[in-house]
Amino acid sequence: MPLFDFVCQQCHANFELLVRGNDSLRCPDCQGTQLEKLLGVPAAHTGRGSSTPCELPMAPGPCGQGGCGLPQCGSG
Numbered sequence: 001m002p003l004f005d006f007v008c009q010q011c012h013a014n015f016e017l018l019v020r021g022n023d024s025l026r027c028p029d030c031q032g033t034q035l036e037k038l039l040g041v042p043a044a045h046t047g048r049g050s051s052t053p054c055e056l057p058m059a060p061g062p063c064g065q066g067g068c069g070l071p072q073c074g075s076g
Helices: none
Strands: 003-008 014-018 035-037
């Protein structure tokens, strides 16, 4: 069951909804039904626990030689 980001066309609230089958989708703020689905960034899951980008296996060097852009990894 995917989570989608929406914006309500009536009250302009932004929110996430868990979409199941033929659910009738409503804005949690105003109960409006005129919703626009927003483009979201897909979640990336790794097989490891709670890894930071610096702990993920990449090219030699910290985060692929600074490729992640985080200050603690020597870039930015």
